[in-house]
Amino acid sequence: MRPDRFYPIFDHPDWLRRALPLGVRLVQLRVKDRPEAETRAMIVESQALCRAAGAVLVVNDHWRLAIDAGCDWVHLGQEDLDTADIAAIRRAGLRLGLSTHDEAELERALSHAPDYVALGPVWPTILKKMKWHEQGLDRVREWKARVGPIPLVAIGGLSVERTPLAFAAGADVVSVVTDITLNPEPEARIRAWMEATR
DSSP states (O other): OOOOSEEEEESSHHHHHHHGGGTOOEEEEOOOSOOHHHHHHHHHHHHHHHHHHTOEEEEESOHHHHHHTTOSEEEEOHHHHTTOOHHHHHHTTOEEEEEEOSHHHHHHHHTTOOSEEEEOOSSOOSSSOOSSOOOOHHHHHHHHHHHTTSOEEEESSOOTTTHHHHHHTTOSEEEESHHHHTSSSHHHHHHHHHHHTO
């Protein structure tokens, strides 16, 4: 199954309640710095919301909780790969997305036969401080040539207006956080994203 072309990332199930009725079909739950019991409850709730809407939930980082909740996808950063049990993730039937930022990380990611590879930040991002500068569209083209049929997710500084550029450079999927969550009218922005990626 290839992932949907529009891939928003949210930090709470409340966002899913707003996004899923608008037709979002792929969403990541990225929960940071919360107690495990609360994180577990949020994953279970998000999984139920996605199942009811016919959408796919990707759980960021928390692969053990994703397995326990019967989720279908997990996303890992490079630091997570240091401790994650990839064999256990695969045995549980989960699909795997991996973050990459440079050549070494791409080689490492490809060694795990991921179900998608994410590259970022394509443009400058305000989401978090990163040691990597913007990758640019040339890097998107290079990564797509390297990953071949594996879906390539562009993330970092994405906007509705930049989406055609990312797709033209070879991205299969565009992922976004703050362009929605910091927008004064998130639902309207989601609709604009949906239109731009269909």
